[in-house]
Amino acid sequence: MRAFLRWLLVAIFLITIYAFSAHRNIPLDPYRDRVFNKLKPIVMYIYNNFDFVIKKIVHFGEYAFLALLLFYAVSGTKKFKNKYFWTFLIAVIYAISDEFHQKFVPTRHPRVFDVFVDTAGVLFMLILIKIFKNFKK
Numbered sequence: 001m002r003a004f005l006r007w008l009l010v011a012i013f014l015i016t017i018y019a020f021s022a023h024r025n026i027p028l029d030p031y032r033d034r035v036f037n038k039l040k041p042i043v044m045y046i047y048n049n050f051d052f053v054i055k056k057i058v059h060f061g062e063y064a065f066l067a068l069l070l071f072y073a074v075s076g077t078k079k080f081k082n083k084y085f086w087t088f089l090i091a092v093i094y095a096i097s098d099e100f101h102q103k104f105v106p107t108r109h110p111r112v113f114d115v116f117v118d119t120a121g122v123l124f125m126l127i128l129i130k131i132f133k134n135f136k137k
Contacts, residue, residue, distance in 0.1 A: 006073035013069055014094060017062060021098050022105055056117050063121035067091050071129055084126055091122040 070087040074080045095118035099110035 003073070003076045006069075006076045010066075010069045010073045013066055017066070017094070017098060018101065021102055021108070056114075059114055059117045060121040060124070063091060063095060063118040064125040066094070067122040067125035068129070071126070084130070088122055088126060092119050095119060095122075 067087055070090055071083060074083045074086050074090075080086045092115070095115050098118075099112075099115055102108040103110045
């Protein structure tokens, strides 16, 4: 029953990622055009890049969290010998499939760079888990 609940958490989070990917690409602040169009172009450039950076931080964070959930689920399943490998593989395959899915969403585009950001989030969390496990010993 515990293993089922662990995988249920993973499934819920995967569905959440899928749902957000199905939304059209919306700027973080829908009113920015009205407010900032009157300002100098340099301010718009900074603001647009801030939007980009925030979205990449979210990508990184959501896949780091996915790696944590996956590692927790994989750890509770005896079939998986190498927990780190399977966590990494499942998360990266899902990141690739998520970007492929965006190909079919209006105003969204699949980006290889996003897969790299997602993979970096997964690796970051796996390194943290490894450090924490070694520190705990």
